[in-house]
Structure formats: structure tokens, C-alpha cells
Amino acid sequence: MVAEHERSLEVVDIPINMGPQHPSTHGVFRMVLMVDGEKCVDVIPHIGYMHRGGEKLMEAMDFRQGIGYCDRTEYLAQFSAELAYVMAVERLMDVQVPERAEYIRVILTELNRLSSHFMFMGAFGIDSGVFGTSFTYAFPQREYLQELFEEVSGDRLMYAYFRVGGLAWEVTDNFVQRCHEVLKHTQQGIRDIDELLTKNEIFIGRCQGIGAFTAEQAIANGLSGPMLRASGVPWDLRKDEPYSVYDRFNFEIPVGNYGDVYDRYLVRLEEMRQSVSIVEQALEQLPAEGPIVAEKLPRRLRTPPGEVYAKVESPRGEWGVYLVSKGGDKPYRLKMRSPSFCNLSALREMCLNQFLADAVMILGSMDIVLCCVDR
């Protein structure tokens, strides 16, 4: 037996708790990091702090009421979430959406992608140590977009503007002009962010070579959206399974080479430029007049029995809605496949053998919305 004073140096892994109230977890998220020195040897994420049983609640709501709940789930890409839900119902009911409504949906969804990515740029800059500077550049731009959404829908955050079969009401008279005005600000905003971050030495030092995922790893872990494309997989639902009128626009799908945190930033930045281009094309093609709601739609929506999996490319990835109906005016089962949830499930694998400080960057690069993780 070794005497107490003779034992060798003891080495233990130390658990470090982070969250649920922590500025770098982007919401109510907690992870326990087991560290060996500075390196993470295990990561245990804890989610569910914001779980409200949304899927159960939506079973009690009819198809019109459910739209409002989509906003509350994905509160940074509300139009994408609404679009997936109404698309699922429309597919089951076999409703044809008028062209003008489709174009307005695309315009708003793409502008929403811009506002969501501005949010990411601001928050991610803070994670990387640029402190508040990125926020002060990104947020005024997001504000212009939100003002436009407010003009159209009447609400700053919870738009509930899409309806099964079309839109709630006609857009404002100066909608096209306002979109062009906002796009000017947006393009300036993208240039600002680009100049502020892309070649910033601190930012590059914090981002490059961190949390890299190969394409195989990314696909196996069910990543989607910019996270997947940063790993070099050119998969975008807008191109690969085009919905709405996305097949009528020319745009590129940016992909990364290394799959690291820096690539995810670059992919999102380029996506913003592509979104501007899509909105410009859509504004050009937008029919000046026409109905905005499908004809002969009953006030009380009823679907035939059946099931459908509708999916859209939200700013965070594939937002899917698996809707099962037994007939009637409410869903029998509704599963929201949230991209934040699926991307976050890869956090452990991504953080292994990375520095503790880099775990913050990896989490930030996922651009999660905790409401959408927990539902």
C-alpha cells in the first residue's frame, strides 16, 4: 500500500458548468463541460428549459390558430416557420396559392433570412471578442427590416401574416418601393459586416480551424442549412426540392471548404448577398395585381385524413413540419423538425478535443434559437 505522502500527482477532469443563464449560450441553454486542462473531453448539453409543449398545444388549435404558434417557436425566422406550416396544410387540402401571394411570401421569407443573419452576425461577433461593435452595426440594419415587416403584418415579431392559401391581407401600397429602400440599407449593412469581421485578425484567430466537421460527419449528424453547406455539401432545399416559386430565380449556393466556424460565417455572409439578389428578382417579377388568397377557401379549414412532411430552407436549415391529420380542423399530430434542435445535437462531437473557450465559438456558430430547440 502506498502511503499518503508517496502517491503520484493526481489528474482529474473538472466539470465546468455553463448556463442556463449565461450571455454566450444565446438563450436558456446549459452545458456541462468536462475539461482536461483547457481541452474539452466531454460535453453534456441540457436543454428543455423553454419547453412549452407546443406540439401538444397545436393539436388543440385549428389550422388557422396554429400559424401564430409557429412565430413563437422560431422567433428569428418567423416567416419560414409559418411557411412550412401553411405549406403542409395546403398540400393536404390541395390548395393552389395565387402567384402574387407566392412572390410576396418569398420576398418576406428572404428578407427574414437577412434579418436573422444580421442577428447572427451581431451575436457571433460578440462571441468572438469584437465586443459590442458588431451588434451596433448589425442591429440598425435589422431594425429597418423589422420596420418593413411591421408595416406589412402589423407586428414587430409575431407576424402571423401567412394564411393557408395565401396571405392575411394585401401588402401596403408602397411595398415594392419600401423593399428597395430597405435593401439599400441592407447591402450597406452587409458591406459593413464584411469589412468589420471578415479580415479582422482577432476574429480570424478565434474562428479558423475550430469545430471542423467533414461532409460525412455533417450529414450523419443531421446538420442542415449553413452548417451543412460550410462542410462543402451544396444542399439547399430552395434548389434541390424547390418549393413556392424558388425555381424561377437565379442564385448561388455558397459552400465552405473546411467546415470550420469561419466557413460557417462566410457561408452566411454570402447567403445574405444571394438573398438580396433573390428579393430583387422577386420584386421585378412580382405581379402588380391579383388575388392574394386562394379562391373558394372555407373559413373553417378542414383537411382530409392523411400525412405530409413539408419542409422549407429556414436561415438555420431545414425546417420541417410533419403533419398527421385524421380529418377535421385540427392536426392529429404535428412534429416540428427544428434545425436548431438537429444542429445542436452535434454539439458534443464538435466540441470534443477543442479548447474550452472555443466551445463558445462553436455554439455561437450554430446560430441556435432556444425556443425552437425546446418547442
Add this chain to the structure above:
Amino acid sequence: MTLPDGQEPEAKPEPGAEQAADAAASTPEAAATTPEAAGEAPKAEKPAAAAKAERPARPAKEPEPKTAPRVAPPAGSVNEAVAAASGVTLGAAYLVPDWKGESVAVEVSRDDVPAVLTACRDDERLDMKLLRCLSGVDWQEEGLEVVYHLYSLSKKRGVTVKTRVSYDDANVPSVAGVYPAAEWHEREARDMFGINFTGHPDLRPLLLPEDMTDHFPLRKDNPLQEIEEWQGENLREGAGEEEE
């Protein structure tokens, strides 16, 4: 309040309600004497139901089907490739609506799930490397269902794999080893439906509190709080009044 005939029985069917409605429709006198059976009006609205009973009862609509008609996929569909690749005898295969056109759903027995999904992932003809969604569905007396949505990035097509288990024996082999993406989805399905995924590396509650292992909120035998149901019902009142 005017209740169109035949509307309420579809919303909340009760045993025998449809036969009663049929009988009431064939004999208007019977409808006058038993308004509850004809319109199945809630108890609180008896005066309205009585006033309505003075009108001659319209013939009841045919009850809507509760399940979609199953259309077999055409020859050469993906289900044949799945069967060939996995060497497993599949259950029923049918078309389900996809965004454009249809995709194929196949039912398999639960013990075949890992074999079928492994074949889907590895076989060159299928090459379905992406598990895009995994959902639980509670079909009440018909058991619990697990639905896997698979997709091939190279072939640009997907397949829906389904398996059913009973409440008493709600065990499904885990596919977390085949698709790491399934790990959290399976934990969520266990939380919400009590489906036990055997062989799962870590089946602790994910979204629910860690000690909440005996209560499965998304099962249909868990009613919502009264206030939540009330909100739904109350808002729905009058929502469809103008039409239908």
C-alpha cells in the same frame, strides 16, 4: 347559434352517434324529440338546440373517412429497392403526399428497423445518408408509431419508414448507431411517447425534467389543461359561422 347538421358528429364522434344521426335524419319527428342525437349539441346550449329542432332536419352528411385511402406505389418505386437491398419482407407500402408529387412510405416490423435503415444508408441504389426527421405518433388503440424520414442527397429522393408497437411492449431498436442524428430525436420520442429505444446510448429525458420518466405528455390519454382546451373551443366558436 346555428349548427349545420352533421358537422358536430365528425368533430367528436361518440360510439353510436352516427347511427343515431342517421336514424334522426330519416324520421324528422325523431329528430324533434331527440335534438341532442341529431346535432349532438353540448348540454349548455339546450335552448339553441331546441329552437333548431323546429326546422326539418336535413339529411346527415356521409361521415368523413378517418384514414386516407392507401394507394400502392407504381412498380419500380423506392420500396422495391429497399426490399431488395435489405432482404427484409416489408409490410404495406403506399404513397404519401410530398411537396411536388408523392413519396413512398413503407411499414416494417420493429425488429427489422435497424436492418432496413442500415440498408437504406449503405446500399448504392438508395444512398440515403440523411435522417431528416424521426417522429412518434400515438394512434391510441392501434398503438404507437415511429416514423423515420430518410433522404438521399445524391439521388434526390426520400422514403418514409414506419413501425408500430403496442403500448404494453413499446420497445423499438435504436438507430442511433446507424444515424447519429437519431440520438436526440429518439430521446425526445421517449420523453413524449414513452417509446423505449433499446440499445440507445443515453436515454435520459431530454426536454422534460430528469425525474419525469413515468409520464408521457404527447400521448393522447393526456388531456390538455382545461384552460388550453377552453381557449381553443372558445376561439373556434363562431369562426366558421358565416360559411358552411
